[in-house]
Amino acid sequence: MADTEHEFVRSQMLPALAPPSSQVGAVRWMRENLFSGWANTALTLISAYVVIHFLWGMAPWWLHAVWNASSLPDCRKIIQTDFGPHAEGACFAVVHERWKQLLYGFYPDTEYWRPNLALILMLAAIAPILFSHLPRKLLAFSALYPFIGYWLIWGGTIWFPVSALLGFVIGGVVFKLLAEKSAVVAAGAGIVIAALWWMFGESWLEAALHAALPISLPSVESRDIGGFLLSIIIGVSGITLSLPLGVLLALGRQSNMFFIRSVSIGFIEFIRGVPLITLLFTASLLLNYFLPPGTNFDLILRVVIMVTLFAAAYMAEVIRGGLAALPRGQYEAADALGLDYWKAQRLIIMPQALKISIPGIVNTFIGLFKDTTLVVFIGLLDPIGFINAIRATSEWNGIYWELYIFVGALFFVFCYGMSQYSMYLERKLRTDHR
Amino acid sequence: MTPMSDAMPEIATDRQVDRSKMTVSAEVAVQIEKMNKWYGQFHVLRDIDLTVHRGERIVIAGPSGSGKSTLIRCINRLEEHQAGKIVVDGIELTNDLKNIDKVRSEVGMVFQHFNLFPHLTILENCTLAPIWVRKTPRKEAIETAMHFLEKVKIPEQANKYPGQLSGGQQQRVAIARSLCMRPRIMLFDEPTSALDPEMIKEVLDTMISLAEEGMTMLCVTHEMGFARQVANRVIFMDQGQIVEQNEPEEFFLNPKSDRTKLFLSQILGH
Numbered sequence: 001m002a003d004t005e006h007e008f009v010r011s012q013m014l015p016a017l018a019p020p021s022s023q024v025g026a027v028r029w030m031r032e033n034l035f036s037g038w039a040n041t042a043l044t045l046i047s048a049y050v051v052i053h054f055l056w057g058m059a060p061w062w063l064h065a066v067w068n069a070s071s072l073p074d075c076r077k078i079i080q081t082d083f084g085p086h087a088e089g090a091c092f093a094v095v096h097e098r099w100k101q102l103l104y105g106f107y108p109d110t111e112y113w114r115p116n117l118a119l120i121l122m123l124a125a126i127a128p129i130l131f132s133h134l135p136r137k138l139l140a141f142s143a144l145y146p147f148i149g150y151w152l153i154w155g156g157t158i159w160f161p162v163s164a165l166l167g168f169v170i171g172g173v174v175f176k177l178l179a180e181k182s183a184v185v186a187a188g189a190g191i192v193i194a195a196l197w198w199m200f201g202e203s204w205l206e207a208a209l210h211a212a213l214p215i216s217l218p219s220v221e222s223r224d225i226g227g228f229l230l231s232i233i234i235g236v237s238g239i240t241l242s243l244p245l246g247v248l249l250a251l252g253r254q255s256n257m258f259f260i261r262s263v264s265i266g267f268i269e270f271i272r273g274v275p276l277i278t279l280l281f282t283a284s285l286l287l288n289y290f291l292p293p294g295t296n297f298d299l300i301l302r303v304v305i306m307v308t309l310f311a312a313a314y315m316a317e318v319i320r321g322g323l324a325a326l327p328r329g330q331y332e333a334a335d336a337l338g339l340d341y342w343k344a345q346r347l348i349i350m351p352q353a354l355k356i357s358i359p360g361i362v363n364t365f366i367g368l369f370k371d372t373t374l375v376v377f378i379g380l381l382d383p384i385g386f387i388n389a390i391r392a393t394s395e396w397n398g399i400y401w402e403l404y405i406f407v408g409a410l411f412f413v414f415c416y417g418m419s420q421y422s423m424y425l426e427r428k429l430r431t432d433h434r
Numbered sequence: 435m436t437p438m439s440d441a442m443p444e445i446a447t448d449r450q451v452d453r454s455k456m457t458v459s460a461e462v463a464v465q466i467e468k469m470n471k472w473y474g475q476f477h478v479l480r481d482i483d484l485t486v487h488r489g490e491r492i493v494i495a496g497p498s499g500s501g502k503s504t505l506i507r508c509i510n511r512l513e514e515h516q517a518g519k520i521v522v523d524g525i526e527l528t529n530d531l532k533n534i535d536k537v538r539s540e541v542g543m544v545f546q547h548f549n550l551f552p553h554l555t556i557l558e559n560c561t562l563a564p565i566w567v568r569k570t571p572r573k574e575a576i577e578t579a580m581h582f583l584e585k586v587k588i589p590e591q592a593n594k595y596p597g598q599l600s601g602g603q604q605q606r607v608a609i610a611r612s613l614c615m616r617p618r619i620m621l622f623d624e625p626t627s628a629l630d631p632e633m634i635k636e637v638l639d640t641m642i643s644l645a646e647e648g649m650t651m652l653c654v655t656h657e658m659g660f661a662r663q664v665a666n667r668v669i670f671m672d673q674g675q676i677v678e679q680n681e682p683e684e685f686f687l688n689p690k691s692d693r694t695k696l697f698l699s700q701i702l703g704h
Binding site: 327329330332333335336337338339340343347348351352355429431 | 510512531535536538539541542543545547549550551552553562563566567595597611612615
């Protein structure tokens, strides 16, 4: 029986047409997102009113901004003469007047080129770490940078960082020589010999070399280093040191060796259970009691150590999360191929665990960077410290929005940069094609 | 139709298996004596005695939980045994990490879930162990890797990531990755259990050609057709012990123990 009802033959193919104008571009987007029903339309109008009202209220403050004045009363006078007796406006003149302190602290004016150069070199040093397509040889410069940066900022004789660097070289050579026998013994011997060098050999070599060839920059004391320079020094050192330490702690926490596991767990739980500010007070006041008499290291160095330890404990837990997310099969496959523990960690486990942990790691980094402002409580003059100092002067007494906006904006630039980089890295490392 | 055909499992592939190089020598590859293993209180492996000669193709079958995977994972020390002795290629497995790494680099292993390294390309998966364990120069390692990738018929995928390949392709890469270490023994832990039917065939083909070259193989598998075509010995395990072992023909046609008969009737669908 022929089924004529369902019979159909197309005699002419249809051409492709553009979609109707109400279904494309901005018009469609607005229809779908802003005006999709009467409730949404009402909410859109109310929100628009609130936003406009808010901007309308703020606009004069920004538009009346004064950039040149010597004090807050001066500033107000300028605004009132220009915009009427009841006009209000921002007084960014304070930033204009005091930006050097906010950025460099009491660093000597004539030496500003040094932190500037250190910052530029720092960008050059971290570039090959952040972007893997740059030549790998540049990493040698990255490894040297801490010594260059230290010398540029603190000054003094160049032979101090050189002989300090030599300690790492000596330790490294000892490790290489013994590594064939046993990695643990080699690492221990390397650390001990490097420490002996720093305690006894280093100052002697430094003095000898300095006598032979005095190359030095004028010394700058730690108490003169402040403002954003201080935040960056503490933040960048803390970030670069806490990641490797966090990796070791995370591995230690999973170790089969009872002693290493207990120490790692104890350290992580202790540090996480104590507020950072307590640790900073410890660094500034108590640490000297625990160290052998006569040792007196720099307050900034002590703060860097404390901030690093603090961030490392959080980092360890973030990385532990990454390790836990890896399937057991990855460990087994690495084992089955005959890779030893450290090679398996370096080549197979860590690259994947760290990739999984990127959001958490960057979170910790951003937190660490913002926490550097806590050093104001132990008398270091970071940007917040300078805001307090500036507001205490008779010229700028009563000002606050402008300074906090400026400092906030600088912090935002750094933190947003880190966040954007982490997004880039996550996209780049996405190889699972889910 | 041969009279035995209704009791014999279907053949795994339609190709002819070349048995000319499948020779068993007197040399012992793996020697297991009175080996026992416990998980806590649970006795997983009981008094295992097994001698594998070089060139043998052994299929280990049995119900799930019978300890067959655990047995072959003990051979490269992914699992530790608590009593008895395991000697692989003349090296006894003890707590000595050096010996363990040595054994592992001589013994290749293929897993049920492939366990490729997802952050590395196919080529990098294959060259990693030769470069870092064997210290092979990079160029040579790449040549070897391409050779084995051609052998498993996926050289064109070398620069892709594992996530871009099908399951069957991934398993073949996993086999190539093991072969790049030039192992003398290959262990297969249910290599086809996680694959679709048409992919099972391509992996079995690869395993058959490996057997044809005389590789010593221990396979935990439910592919009874493969056992029939390739194995020289089939071992049936239950409750952590070896219940029966025999040549495939005898094993499938005249199983001696009731437990084996029951298992075969279930797995062959009779």
